[in-house]
Amino acid sequence: MLDSDDIGRRRREPAKRAARDEIDMNDRGPVRMKPPKFDYHAPDTVREAVAVLADVGDSAVVLSGGQSLIPMLNLRLARPTDVVDLGAIDGLANLEPVDGGLEIGAMVTHRQMETNDLVASITPLAQHAAGFIGHRAIRNRGTIGGSIAHADPAAEWPAVLLALDGTITLASAETTRTVPGDQFFEALFTTAKRPDELITSVYLSGRFQNSWGFSEFQRRTGDFATVAVAVGCVIATGAVVEARIALAGVAERPVRCPDAEQALIGTRPGRAVDAAIAARDSFEPVGDCHGSTEFRKRLVFAETKRAVTQALGPDLESRANA
Amino acid sequence: MRDITVTINGRPMSATVDPRLLLSDFIRQDAGLTGTHVGCEHGYCGSCTVHVDGASTRSCLTLAVQVAGRKVDTVESLAPDDETLHPIQQAFEDCHGLQCGFCTPGLLMSVAELANTNLVCDRAKIREHLAGNICRCTGYHQIIDAVEQALAEIREVQIDG
Ligand SMILES: Cc1cc2nc3c(=O)[nH]c(=O)nc-3n(C[C@H](O)[C@H](O)[C@H](O)COP(=O)(O)OP(=O)(O)OC[C@H]3O[C@@H](n4cnc5c(N)ncnc54)[C@H](O)[C@@H]3O)c2cc1C
Numbered sequence: 143m144l145d146s147d148d149i150g151r152r153r154r155e156p157a158k159r160a161a162r163d164e165i166d167m168n169d170r171g172p173v174r175m176k177p178p179k180f181d182y183h184a185p186d187t188v189r190e191a192v193a194v195l196a197d198v199g200d201s202a203v204v205l206s207g208g209q210s211l212i213p214m215l216n217l218r219l220a221r222p223t224d225v226v227d228l229g230a231i232d233g234l235a236n237l238e239p240v241d242g243g244l245e246i247g248a249m250v251t252h253r254q255m256e257t258n259d260l261v262a263s264i265t266p267l268a269q270h271a272a273g274f275i276g277h278r279a280i281r282n283r284g285t286i287g288g289s290i291a292h293a294d295p296a297a298e299w300p301a302v303l304l305a306l307d308g309t310i311t312l313a314s315a316e317t318t319r320t321v322p323g324d325q326f327f328e329a330l331f332t333t334a335k336r337p338d339e340l341i342t343s344v345y346l347s348g349r350f351q352n353s354w355g356f357s358e359f360q361r362r363t364g365d366f367a368t369v370a371v372a373v374g375c376v377i378a379t380g381a382v383v384e385a386r387i388a389l390a391g392v393a394e395r396p397v398r399c400p401d402a403e404q405a406l407i408g409t410r411p412g413r414a415v416d417a418a419i420a421a422r423d424s425f426e427p428v429g430d431c432h433g434s435t436e437f438r439k440r441l442v443f444a445e446t447k448r449a450v451t452q453a454l455g456p457d458l459e460s461r462a463n464a
Numbered sequence: 465m466r467d468i469t470v471t472i473n474g475r476p477m478s479a480t481v482d483p484r485l486l487l488s489d490f491i492r493q494d495a496g497l498t499g500t501h502v503g504c505e506h507g508y509c510g511s512c513t514v515h516v517d518g519a520s521t522r523s524c525l526t527l528a529v530q531v532a533g534r535k536v537d538t539v540e541s542l543a544p545d546d547e548t549l550h551p552i553q554q555a556f557e558d559c560h561g562l563q564c565g566f567c568t569p570g571l572l573m574s575v576a577e578l579a580n581t582n583l584v585c586d587r588a589k590i591r592e593h594l595a596g597n598i599c600r601c602t603g604y605h606q607i608i609d610a611v612e613q614a615l616a617e618i619r620e621v622q623i624d625g
Pocket residue numbers: 203204205206207208209210211212213228248274275276277280283284285286287288289291292294296297298299335339340341342364365366367506507508
């Protein structure tokens with residue numbers, strides 16, 4: 143946002159303001175620019191893109207769907223010197239089945255994830271969660287790579303990635319590396335991605351395709367999650383042998399809840415409630431105008447119970463609710 | 465500066481633009497099409513909604529350079545001529561789906577996308593689809609009425625045609 147100093151200076155020195163922002167004129171008068179000035183790059187290949195990042199350093203940003211970056215530019219919360227637009231690079235928006243899972247190009251949009259048949263069959267949790275992101279116009283442009291890089295703690299993709307044991311593939315001028323989701327999200331809007339790296343794809347495991355759940359509370363349709371819970375389980379001969387539970391909106395980064403996961407293993411009845419209690423007791427979400435800490439803890443309980451019940455299916459549901 | 469060519473409402477247009485120029489400002493200032501309204505300029509109100517290659521897009525969250533070589537359709541593309549309204553526009557008029565009209569161009573373009581992808585939907589689905597378009601005047605009920613009427617009319621035309 144503008145600080146008052148900035149506004150005062152602009153009022154007093156109109157000439158300087160014009161010089162700084164270089165107000166362009168066309169035949170209808172001044173053309174006002176909302177984003178700050180930057181150098182624009184539209185490389186055709188990943189190799190060219192990472193070369194620019196290596197060259198410019200950490201004052202460059204990558205532009206994918208722009209649905210988080212452009213608001214920040216418009217509000218001048220971000221003032222990059224260089225913008226590297228991935229829009230012209232071929233092959234970054236592919237969806238490919240690999241080893242029973244799904245390799246998803248960084249530029250695949252939320253809308254593609256919502257409507258693609260491969261996503262629906264291999265990673266139905268991801269297909270279902272996609273519909274909770276923003277509005278159609280946001281989903282038409284926003285990308286999975288952009289959301290993972292942005293790492294909003296209330297966003298859907300990071301939680302889904304953790305629940306589906308996902309990995310992130312990063313490219314830089316020097317090398318390509320793959321980082322497990324569990325090691326990627328470090329803090330608020332902070333990840334293991336270095337400024338000279340770009341996300342080229344993410345991988346989601348297909349082994350949870352028969353036992354998954356997702357539940358989210360949002361204040362209004364399209365809002366970020368107040369609390370969202372994503373669950374992936376592997377069930378063998380009636381027993382849960384692997385469980386992953388990831389939550390959005392409860393901490394400064396998307397997180398798994400080991401205690402809740404442990405509560406699901408085996409065949410004991412009543413585990414949706416046990417997992418929900420464990421999740422509620424694991425976090426102290428920060429309260430704000432959208433909900434107090436106490437309210438959010440209740441949401442963690444309710445959404446975890448719903449997501450787990452969905453994952454375990456109707457057979458185990460009655461026992462889970464016992 | 466960058467040279468771009470964009471097909472706006474079916475007509476190719478070339479321009480030299482600053483890369484930081486928003487598509488919304490390009491449409492209003494360079495193309496002179498002021499039907500697209502600009503409200504919040506950070507993605508929340510939906511009044512700036514246009515179609516890029518047929519998909520609804522916030523023009524305030526898109527740079528003009530990002531649509532180089534693409535097809536952009538604005539609210540001006542809806543009516544077939546100066547005398548006739550598009551069925552969606554007609555329904556908004558019939559049902560009083562607008563008062564001040566600030567939100568209307570964005571709503572019309574969101575509804576146009578719905579009509580292209582999902583002609584059969586109940587009021588709940590319509591509400592969900594339009595949740596990203598904020599209206600300060602109508603209280604939404606007449607907007608939903610209008611969309612129901614418009615979708616019904618378009619379905620009928622398609623069956624007859
Ligand atoms: C009104 C509104 C509602 C929204 N609601 C939701 C919601 O409910 N849930 C939700 O999850 N999101 C929501 N979003 C955000 C949206 O999902 C964004 O699309 C997403 O957060 C970022 O993806 P993007 O492709 O638009 O990235 P951009 O905006 O282009 O980039 C975001 C950040 O990631 C970096 N980046 C982008 N791509 C890469 C890459 N490949 N490699 C490295 N760095 C990269 C950029 O440099 C930038 O810092 C909403 C946005 C709006 C405007």
